[in-house]
Amino acid sequence: MRLTQSWLTEVLQAGTPGWSASTEEIDAGFVRVGFEIEEIDVYPEITGPLVIGRVAAIEELTEFKKPIRFCQVEVGEDAPRDIVCGARNFTEGDLVVVALPGAVLPGDFAIAARKTYGKTSDGMICSVTELGVGNDHSGILVLAPGTAEPGADAREVLGLTDAVIEVNVTPDRGYAFSMRGLGRELASAFAVPFVDPADQVSEPAAGPGEPWPVSLDAQSLARSYTARLIEGLDPTAATPWWIVKRLLAAGIRPISAIVDVTNYVMIELGQPLHAFDADTITGAITVRPAQPGETLETLDGLTRTLDPEDVVIADDSGPIALAGVMGGAATEVTGTTTRVLLESANFDAVRVFRTGKRHKLSSEAAKRYERQVDPQIAPIASHRAAALITAIAGGSVAGPLASAVAPAAPVPVVPIDPALPDTIAGVSYPAGTTAARLREVGCTVDGADPLQVTPPSWRPDLRQPADLVEEVLRLEGLEDIPAVLPAAPGGTGLSPRQRRRRAVGIALATDGFIEVLPYPFMPADVFDSWGLPDDDPRRQTVKVLNPLEADRPELNTTLLPGLLEMAARNIARGNRDLSLYAIGQVVLGGTQGPAVPALDVTRRLSPEEQAALDASLPDQPVHVGVVLTGLREPAGPWGKGRPAEAADAFEAARTIAAAAGVDLTLVADQHLPWHPGRCARLEVDGAVVGHAGELHPAVLDRTGLPARLCAVELNLDALPLREVLPSPRVSPFPAVLQDVNVVVADEVPAQRVLDALREGAGELLEAIELFDVFTGEQVGAGNKSLTFALTFRAADRTLTEDEGTAAKLAAVEHAAVAVGARLR
Structure with missing residues (x-):
């Protein structure tokens, strides 16, 4: 909000004649009451005649x-x-x-x-x-x-010795988009009486004509609509310099006396107005939702197809303006206009906001309506504008003010303990401070303990005691509240879940993966690109009521969309060899309980309240996700490098499980978006905890990702939680290393062979690892050769080679029975 220093001075002089302050003092005054000054533009000096x-x-x-x-x-x-x-x-x-x-x-x-x-x-x-x-x-x-x-x-x-002060108005303080609002704040900053400009307005004398017929459709959600006819205007009248100067300072281009007055009153009182050429209006005015298929040419010269959610001002011919956003070209005030219908109304903030976004329209009026306008100021602003228009352009008010008002909701009365600001701030304020400060912002204060506070009509943000406390502390000076850090209690160290999460992250980072933080909101059509069926649990999402981006309205039920987007962004910038991981919460829709009413935040919740609050939230398990693409082993003098493959994803899953201290079983599976022939289901104690493997080629093609990209996603919270993660046991005795090469049918998963060998090898087996897979004529059609490295060790003695060989052969014998394996 941009205003001249002279105008601010003039407003405060109404209550304190002779009051003045330097630009620097006004700057400091706004800061004292919680407003930030963006810029101060001093008019440049002009010398000479x-x-x-x-x-x-x-x-x-x-x-x-x-x-x-x-x-x-x-x-x-x-x-x-x-x-x-x-x-x-x-x-x-x-x-x-x-x-x-x-x-x-x-x-x-x-x-x-x-x-x-x-x-x-x-x-x-x-x-x-x-x-x-x-x-x-x-x-x-x-x-x-x-x-x-x-x-x-x-x-x-x-007045070229003036300055323009730009105040940063936060979205919750719509009243401050006016001289009326900022003048009140500055008066509090300097502890001087404030005379409300709205109280100085009187209704202009009206002619004997009938009021213009107006009506409100309840579905428009508009609170009020007023209109008055002004006749006999001089369309060539020039706008006085004092108005032009204030409009220019606010960044509004002067157009004509009539339009300039509507803009000036908007800046002065915070109420947007609009002037129609009355000779172009046919019949009564109605505020209603747009009809399907209706169009309107707006003042910017574009013809817009209206949505039924748009609210329009309409006459007998159809829409003539988008309510609260922009007027129509057909009823625009021109250089020949002599009769004006002056609109002053209060429209629904949400409907105005959505209309502006839908049509990509922004206006000074919409900026104020979106932040809620004082519902009681509309007729006062109309009086003020009518008086200025007739004083500048001549003419007269043809008839009484026409008004249509929707039933108003009762004004809430907020009880507050007068000592609550002292308790919250830890400061002892003088008696009566709470009531005095609340009256300064326009509240009506009755009672003693508790105070019964009725917020003013222009402050819709004051609805609970916390809001009132903020006003008192703001006006008393937030900088005067001492900053006292509470004493930190004795630490208890990391919880088992925290230790597990940290161990998994360290293990993946040690294995060459880079941690990233994917976006917590999903693209709206991601599951369609994956080809997931309609009943897939991942489609049961939690939608955000007011998303940051319209095309990302849902919270993640899986980490993969965010990881794949980060992979695509890196690849687009030339970084093609990627090993990424993320650990974070997902939000599972359909798992939350009933809603919980607002809780008292001034005390500790009871166990029952805490349980109800927890039950109302959707399930939010911690997942770990991994994405691999490009070269897993880099190229160099030793060779061309090795591209990432499904086996790397399987090994990443085993790394996660080992860090969490659990035994992981991989079972062949089909689960989108993974490749049906290169996907493993991850199980722990028979429970499915995730999937790993290569992603489906069709999914990669639709999402623009390179072929053979691999991924892992595992539910970390589904793993059994160990209070103490296992530590490695170091034996003083040497190990016996044995390799075994077995041949099995192609359809036998390598995991089943490994499990059979482990079971048959007995207690002496310390570790087993698959390190080679071969297919070819040497092993026969329909077969594959698997080579495993086995490590045997005894805890109490040095093993002999014979003992190691015997254990290996026992493992092969068991595998022969279990999976049909034979030595190659």
């Missing part, structure tokens, strides 16, 4: 490529000055600002008499851009008649 001039005569020079005007301008001297100007937005008799020779404008632009276009130009007629008070490039600055006499010092007339 800068005066008000009156255009006495204009001669059009047509012999050049662009139209040029040779003007005679009265500047309070004996004779007019000859000035050449290319602007065309002024006529004879207009008051303008003239920089005479010797003046230096912003940008070190010195003015001198010079010959141009065959004429001598003895000065320059200035625009607001050239004066450094705005960014309007549409033409030179034309002042309203009677602003000043020719020759007057333009610096004094225009």
